[in-house]
Amino acid sequence: MSYQVSLEDQAVRVTVQGHLYVEDAADLKGLLFEHIDEGRCNFIFDFNKLDYIDSAGLGLLISIQKRVVPMGGKVLALGAHGIVREIFELTRLDRIFFPR
Numbered sequence: 001m002s003y004q005v006s007l008e009d010q011a012v013r014v015t016v017q018g019h020l021y022v023e024d025a026a027d028l029k030g031l032l033f034e035h036i037d038e039g040r041c042n043f044i045f046d047f048n049k050l051d052y053i054d055s056a057g058l059g060l061l062i063s064i065q066k067r068v069v070p071m072g073g074k075v076l077a078l079g080a081h082g083i084v085r086e087i088f089e090l091t092r093l094d095r096i097f098f099p100r
Contacts, residue, residue, distance in 0.1 A: 003028060005035075011042040017049040020057035029060050036064070041073025045097075048079030053087055061097060 001018040012035045014028070032043070043064055047053075065075045077097040080088055088094040 005031060007040075008044070010040075011044050012040050013044045013046060015046040015049070019052040019054075020050060020060075021052075021054050022056035025054075025056040025060040029063060032060075032064055033067070036067050036071075039071075041068040041071040043068065043073070043075045045075070045077045046079055047077055047084055048081070050080070050084050051082070053084050058087070058091060058093060061093070065096065 001016065001020055001024040003017070003024075004015045006013050006015075012032065014032065020028075035043075045061065061075055061077065068075060075097060076099055077088065078099070080094075080098070085094070088097065
């Protein structure tokens, strides 16, 4: 997996490529929590090039969501397709993270 984190206006944009597994989620979580500690509370995950996400990857999004909602923030997942989209739909997390 590879990822890129950038700042866009008031949001932290996280572009993820490949497979998001437990090892990667732990590293990414620490980095993103630093942004939250600095007061950033809006996150956009770009999953256009993500091929697979496991439960730890989903847990990462949930952890961030739990921290930023009380701050008035939100977490969005964009571009999920194929098996990644199916995983979100099966867990019903699409209702939380996909824009409407």
